[in-house]
Amino acid sequence: MSSSPPSKGRPRDPRSHEAIISATAALVAEMGYAATSIGGVAARAGVGKDTIYRRWPGKPELVFEAVFTTTDQAPIPDTGTLTGDLTVLLQGLVEEFHSPAAAAALPGLLADFAADPSLKARIRSDFLAPSKERLLIVFERAVLRGEIAAGTPVDLVLDTLAGAVFFHIGLVGEHPTPQLAGRLATVIAKGIEIR
Template identity: 35%
Template sequence: MADVRVERRPGRPREERFTGAVLSAVLDLVAEQGLAAVTMEAVAARAGVSKPAIYRRWPGKHDLFIAAAETRIGTLSVPDLGDFRAELRAVLDARLRAYQMPGTAQLLAGLISASQEGGEVRVAYQRYTTRIMSETRKILERGIARGDVRAGVDVRAAATLVAAPMIFRLMIEQELPDERFAADLADMLARAVA
């Protein structure tokens, strides 16, 4: 299996503890009680920090949701494995692990709902989506350069095609995607863009 890493931002240890406590509190509340339970008060109480400290770091609730989502469904780094299908499978396996964690479906539902708001909130969610889709676009471009993905493939459309089935399985069909689903999906998608 490929060595896929979720990128973490560097920071001071105390700040990392604060950040970790707050974002863990968000994820725990979502898993236990749903998105409605996530208030700044509830997060502060669960994390053992002050509300003003949270607001200094995350000015709005959407900022907090996006930061929590990035700890669960963040930017990936897939090494060049010399084969598009293998790299695609690495992306799908990493997402599969995230989607199988408690609370991920509720978190995604909240992100999808909030992304429909206008203004700065919508822009923030679009930036998040662009970041998390970047590795899929990168492996598609690498596949085109190697010749195992056809040159005329619309990279953006293909990246969406990679992401959508697992989210649909989890959110709409309300069924956890599994290893078999990821393997079959990798096969189908690799054939589609070959």
């Protein structure tokens, strides 16, 4: 959630936070989503369950953050071109979806989202919000450079980028080539650029 202002005075210990995130990713990769529990994560991270529940409402939120927001703290790409910036964002998605934790987490996470309408309703507004913020800044710079029009639909482009990577790696199970992020970025950038 790199785009949010830093929360001042939050009593969160960054070492516990990092330990919880690492323990979650490791447990999911080793045991699968179903067998991963808040109690198991707490034990592995050396914290109390309450510490986890103060920060995450439940397992889906915790696993999503541990597995699918690994690049949210990275600097927002500013390569000078839309294609370059999208390549960097896509490379992050490729690495996330190609991780053992992602392969282990996805089916159970999708089932939990699908089974709980209140959780599903928060995918766009909560779970995808940090990625959208990053893409919005990339788009703003591309508008200033005259590459794309103001009002280019950021939600639909985000769904296309994430959906392509999810389908290719997470669903079909392709091993990503080094060129994958660049090839997808080239297609999408060209597809939305003013010409």
